[in-house]
Amino acid sequence: MNDTVIVGVDGSPSSLAAVDVAAREARLRGAALRIVHAFSRPADLDPMIHGVLAEAEQRARAGAPGLEVTRTVASGDTLTVLRSESRHASLAVVGRPGRSALGDLLPGSTVVQLAAHGHCPVMVVRGRPDPRGPVLLAVDGSPAGNAAARFAFAEAELRGADLLALHVWSTWSEPTPYEGPADPLNVVVDLDRLRSTHRRLLEDAVAPWRTARPGVAVELRLERGRVRHTLLEAGRDAQLVVAGARGHGGFAGMLLGSVSQALLYHADCPVTVVRAEE
Structure with missing residues (x-):
């Protein structure tokens, strides 16, 4: 390096x-x-x-x-x-x-x-660049997200900080539809199966780096909701947010995924964007 x-x-x-x-x-x-x-x-x-x-x-x-x-x-x-x-x-x-x-x-x-x-x-x-709170890793399972995980673990170790790995999922792409008891998606979609799939994605994304950097304390958090909103809320208590340069979603012509752009413009703490390793 x-x-x-x-x-x-x-x-x-x-x-x-x-x-x-x-x-x-x-x-x-x-x-x-x-x-x-x-x-x-x-x-x-x-x-x-x-x-x-x-x-x-x-x-x-x-x-x-x-x-x-x-x-x-x-x-x-x-x-x-x-x-x-x-x-x-x-x-x-x-x-x-x-x-x-x-x-x-x-x-x-x-x-x-x-x-x-x-x-x-x-x-x-941006926001408050104070060395307090955890390093927040936005997990999406993409190649760029894998590179971001590697960076986030190294950064947490350098700072002596905890790492919060957060993966947000929904049954639809953003914005997430109404999710009340009458939501028809609760009838046609196996939500428990989807939740388990996303849990495995989250665990797999951090597993290699937990082994490589065992001194970093890690919290895994899986939430169902609006991705940008949830990450921005979690970032209020973080000292740094780390995200991949492009996730699975978005349009092919976009420079960054919509989530990364939202973090760059609205996060309450510094944000690091990491490209997939070439």
Whole structure:
């Protein structure tokens, strides 16, 4: 694994918060930190950006004394630059989408595309990046979900945190229909059999990593309901949510599954999206 964590910086409060988190992640991994800024116009190379980068470096060193920190300023659009930098990184960290002091470095579409096409896991810092609560793993049984499980167990071990593996299922794709006593699906569908099938999916998804990292305390949770809503609710008490870049559902043309996108935009804590291993 590459021993560098990269963080995208644009001068916004969210990107500076991302520097704090990225420094902590680099320290946990025993990795170096590289602060990255992309510019598309020569006018962007003014004293302001140098001041932003200097502040970012100062925050990183203050938060993680002794950390190896470097800066990179590259010409090109943000997605291209960060995707290229991610080839040589173990983790890419960015702030949540929003306006910055230097322009829109990381609009929402760029965050989604980086999470979908980056060459390493991508962490979006949002909500409360406090090192408390469990690491929440969204389990869906997909190849990307398997890669996410591997990352989540490693992250929980690094943080000394518990891991909550949550799989949400329903008899229909979202939105879940009414599930009262008169629901005809309770007549034509064997719900107990479906529940058992999804329970096995959940257990199989985490089994290899429970064996590989026996020191991580794991809670398995199976819930029937709306996937996005349930995961967002569970994320309120988590310190990190980990999800695969694409699940089984969604449209072929989508960059990310709808669940991953909902987490990136609405979670109450940082979210890491992990692509399936190629």
